Amino acid sequence: MISKIGYLSYLKMTTLWSWWWEVNNHQDNIARTILTISVPSLVLLWYKWLNTTNSLPPGPYGLPVVGYLPFLGPNLHEIFTDMAHKYGPIFSLRLGTKLHVVVNSMDLVKAVARDLDHTFANRSPPLTGLIISYGGSDMAWSNNNTHWRNMRKLLATQVLSNANLKASHRFRTHEVRRTMNEVYNKIGEKVDINEIAFTTEINVVTSMLWGGNKGDDESSYIGGWFREVEYKIIELLGAPNISDFIPVLAWFDLQKRQKDMQMQLKYLDKIFQDNIDKRIKINSNKINDGAVDEDGKRDFLQILLELKDKKDSPASINIVQIKALLMDIITAATDTTSTMVEWVMAEILSKPGVMRKVQDELTEVIGMDNIVEESDLHKLTYLDAVIKETFRLHPPLPLLIHRRPDESCKVGGYTIPKNTMVYMNVWAIHRDPNNWSNPLEFKPERFLNGKWDYNGSNLKFLPFGSGRRICPGIALGDKMLMYTIASLLHSFEWNLPKDDEFELSDEFGFVTKKRKSLVAIPSQRLSDETLYMV
Numbered sequence: 236m237i238s239k240i241g242y243l244s245y246l247k248m249t250t251l252w253s254w255w256w257e258v259n260n261h262q263d264n265i266a267r268t269i270l271t272i273s274v275p276s277l278v279l280l281w282y283k284w285l286n287t288t289n290s291l292p293p294g295p296y297g298l299p300v301v302g303y304l305p306f307l308g309p310n311l312h313e314i315f316t317d318m319a320h321k322y323g324p325i326f327s328l329r330l331g332t333k334l335h336v337v338v339n340s341m342d343l344v345k346a347v348a349r350d351l352d353h354t355f356a357n358r359s360p361p362l363t364g365l366i367i368s369y370g371g372s373d374m375a376w377s378n379n380n381t382h383w384r385n386m387r388k389l390l391a392t393q394v395l396s397n398a399n400l401k402a403s404h405r406f407r408t409h410e411v412r413r414t415m416n417e418v419y420n421k422i423g424e425k426v427d428i429n430e431i432a433f434t435t436e437i438n439v440v441t442s443m444l445w446g447g448n449k450g451d452d453e454s455s456y457i458g459g460w461f462r463e464v465e466y467k468i469i470e471l472l473g474a475p476n477i478s479d480f481i482p483v484l485a486w487f488d489l490q491k492r493q494k495d496m497q498m499q500l501k502y503l504d505k506i507f508q509d510n511i512d513k514r515i516k517i518n519s520n521k522i523n524d525g526a527v528d529e530d531g532k533r534d535f536l537q538i539l540l541e542l543k544d545k546k547d548s549p550a551s552i553n554i555v556q557i558k559a560l561l562m563d564i565i566t567a568a569t570d571t572t573s574t575m576v577e578w579v580m581a582e583i584l585s586k587p588g589v590m591r592k593v594q595d596e597l598t599e600v601i602g603m604d605n606i607v608e609e610s611d612l613h614k615l616t617y618l619d620a621v622i623k624e625t626f627r628l629h630p631p632l633p634l635l636i637h638r639r640p641d642e643s644c645k646v647g648g649y650t651i652p653k654n655t656m657v658y659m660n661v662w663a664i665h666r667d668p669n670n671w672s673n674p675l676e677f678k679p680e681r682f683l684n685g686k687w688d689y690n691g692s693n694l695k696f697l698p699f700g701s702g703r704r705i706c707p708g709i710a711l712g713d714k715m716l717m718y719t720i721a722s723l724l725h726s727f728e729w730n731l732p733k734d735d736e737f738e739l740s741d742e743f744g745f746v747t748k749k750r751k752s753l754v755a756i757p758s759q760r761l762s763d764e765t766l767y768m769v
């Protein structure tokens with residue numbers, strides 16, 4: 236039937252268009268054939284393009300080549316939220332040659348992170364992300380493939396398992412106590428909260444990773460300069476890079492972002508390599524440097540190196556992957572947590588009523604003659620609600636980490652073409668009056684009723700994401716956060732300096748931080764000064 240229609244159309248064309256086919260010479264013949272084939276093909280392509288464009292989510296027009304790039308300001312989460320008010324809960328925009336889609340409502344996040352989770356489980360790493368992850372050998376920037384699944388399983392079952400988190404509590408205890416001692420020595424002085432929180436978290440994480448942050452050994456000790464390196468990494472991950480938007484420019488590295496990231500990689504790679512070499516040497520000499528303590532508890536590096544030696548096991552891992560995973564853990568765990576410590580402290584310090592309730596709870600649960608222990612944390616329900624309310628208003632990753640569908644699909648009735656960059660605007664969802672009453676008010680009480688957790692099942696509240704790409708470090712992040720904040724608030728009274736202007740605005744980045752660092756003055760809260768000694 237189809238071949239018959241084709242034949243009839245051909246006859247019709249050749250008879251009706253016989254003037255077109257009259258051949259004068261060979262060149263004419265070629266030109267006519269090319270035109271006859273290319274014009275309908277172009278029309279077909281144009282029709283298809285029009286159809287796809289028409290079914291894309293609505294959004295602003297941009298300029299040729301650069302798209303909407305020149306019209307975006309720095310605070311992307313706020314700009315996207317304003318655009319959602321104009322274009323609706325799902326909108327699209329072209330940045331350079333790439334199509335980006337932003338979803339801004341609970342229902343649409345459900346479509347992306349739940350109903351189509353498998354399709355949207357890929358990443359599209361920026362060039363700086365590829366560099367710092369040893370070419371995508373890590374977990375955070377990998378696609379939804381066997382490597383990513385193995386790394387995730389390994390992290391969940393071998394490194395961050397409940398048993399390992401429990402066993403590694405001594406590292407956290409030691410570092411948090413050390414910080415309290417340091418703050419004690421600064422009583423009456425101005426203290427930069429992010430700085431002390433970052434130092435605490437990096438010391439906690441590195442001591443869990445390779446057991447050593449004893450300050451006496453250069454390879455295991457990460458000094459203050461590490462904060463600069465990590466800040467630079469996070470800054471470069473979030474900074475717009477023209478090479479990502481217009482890939483033909485990548486080779487020129489016009490903004491020197493790739494080169495800058497290579498430098499940061501070099502610094503950290505040396506630390507990783509030194510610690511790995513040291514550990515391999517110790518293991519081969521069977522010396523115990525504290526990596527394996529008397530009860531046989533091992534730090535994370537020891538666990539990873541043992542997996543490297545299990546060559547036939549599916550959980551086996553090579554040295555580059557070990558370094559990439561160390562990089563993921565260090566960058567993902569420290570800046571997020573220290574940023575949150577700063578936000579929580581800022582919210583509490585600016586609200587005397589909240590401060591009083593937190594301290595009353597600490598006094599009641601811990602007592603004034605003790606210091607906070609990790610085992611006390613689950614009893615601090617009001618502090619937990621304060622932290623959750625802070626996560627609601629200041630999610631450190633307000634657009635999560637973008638996803639990429641591996642095939643075209645429909646979301647909210649619109650087409651999302653394969654390889655689109657998709658953002659989930661958690662910042663907008665956390666401030667949506669349809670989800671929260673008086674959303675801009677700081678009201679921890681909303682988290683005291685009902686069951687609230689971070690596992691992404693309640694789509695109103697997603698500070699750690701949702702679906703198969705949800706943060707795998709929730710339990711560790713939650714522990715470090717609660718422990719540090721509870722200790723800071725139980726051990727000290729805090730006051731804002733009179734001469735400093737206090738404000739709560741944020742600055743978008745891969746991790747969105749407080750625009751102006753929080754500075755506060757500690758004073759002794761516990762009567763017995765021996766409680767401040769390490």
Ligand code: HEM
Pocket residue numbers: 374375376387563564567568569571572575631632635636637698699700701703704705706707708709711712713716
């Ligand atoms: C306050 C602390 C933290 C916050 C707010 C946070 C938040 C997030 C978010 C929003 C994502 C992206 C989820 C998505 O794409 O849907 C993520 C991914 C990730 N986080 Fe965290 N995180 C924190 C702490 C940690 C810690 C302590 C670790 C330690 C191992 C960690 C490791 C990771 C990794 C490896 C990924 C990538 C997962 C993947 O792509 O499969 N995070 N985190």
